[in-house]
Amino acid sequence: MSDNQNLLAEQRRALILDEVRRRGGVRVNELTRKLGVSDMTVRRDLDALARQGAVAKVHGGAVPVAEASTHEPGFEAKSGLEPTAKEDIARAAAELVVPGAAIALSGGTTTYALAHRLLDVPDLTVVTNSVRVADVFHSAQRTAGQRPGAATVVLTGGVRTPSDSLVGPVADQAIAALHFDLLFLGVHGISVEAGLSTPNLAEAETNRRLVQSARRVVVVADHTKWGTVGLSSFASLEQVDSLVTDAGLPGAARAEVSEHLRELVIAGGPATPADDA
Structure with a gap:
């Protein structure tokens, strides 16, 4: 069977990951039929997902990685997951920023993608506890000059x-003394019951300070x-004032989100005020 050239590897792997999470495991032969690609292509995709720590390979297929609530993936591992969705989200979130604003960006690979989209917005003051986000702005200034x-x-x-x-007391004290118009917050997890959560206790406290110092919170x-x-x-x-996410969010989840937030923005689609949901 020839590979489907219209489906990029990144898109295939996102579909495979969704299938693994939804069903609790998949077999190679099921994926070849579903995606219309060769056995070898599926195995390469599973190898790539396994290297990222997204799935665990088993004989004939793959299963989800069992993660404890305290497990915190590194930046590189997270950066390989859902890259297209993160770029779409970054593009939509950047439209919320006006010149001259004081904004804050938390740590995370999605806020890192957003930082690249903000380089051409003039006169921003950017507060961040992310080394990676700060490097985006500093690298651009070294390249282009001040x-x-x-x-x-x-x-x-x-x-x-x-x-x-x-994170920690030094970061908390610095953030507590500041006030910003807009906070862009990356999260480890989001749910109706638990709200926004992280596996790192110190990061949770620093994120609380970020939320308290912001006039508007955008996840x-x-x-x-x-x-x-x-x-x-x-x-x-x-x-949370707004959630900016991607089109992969299921309809049922969209309805739940809209019951609790003022605004839901699906990247590539119109904003959905809670009153209209």
Whole structure:
């Protein structure tokens, strides 16, 4: 059977991952029929997902990785998951930022994607506890020089996590003294019951400070974060103004989100105010 050239490897792997999570496991021969690709292509995709830590390979197929609520993947492992969704979310979230705003970006691979989209927005003040996010702005300024309107970046101190965020008392104290117009918050998990959560206790406290210091809270999270619960909750859905996610979020989840948030933005689609849901 010839490979379906219209389906990119990244798209195939996202579909495979969704199927594994939904069904609790898949077989290679099932995926070849479903995707219309060769056995070898499916096995390469499973190898790639296994290297990212997204699935565990078993004889003849793959199953979900059993993760404890305290498991915190590193930045590189997370960056390989749902890249297209993250770019779509970043593009939609960037439209919420106006020139001259004071904004905050938490740690995470989706906020990292967003940072790249904000480089051309003039006169921003950017507060972040993410080493990776700060590097996006600093690298751009080193390359282009200190041009008029370049962002002013405030990087909090703190203890570095596996996802390259700075957390702990130093970060908390710095954030508590600041006030920003807009917070873009990446999350490990989001659900109606647990709200926003993370496997890192210190990061949970730092995220609480970020939420408290923001006039508007925007969560940027792809659809795979829905229903995931980390060890520590740090905000309820009622404390979130907007969720920017991708089209992979199921209809039932969209309805649940809209009951608790002021605004749901599906990247590539129109914003959905809760009153209209």
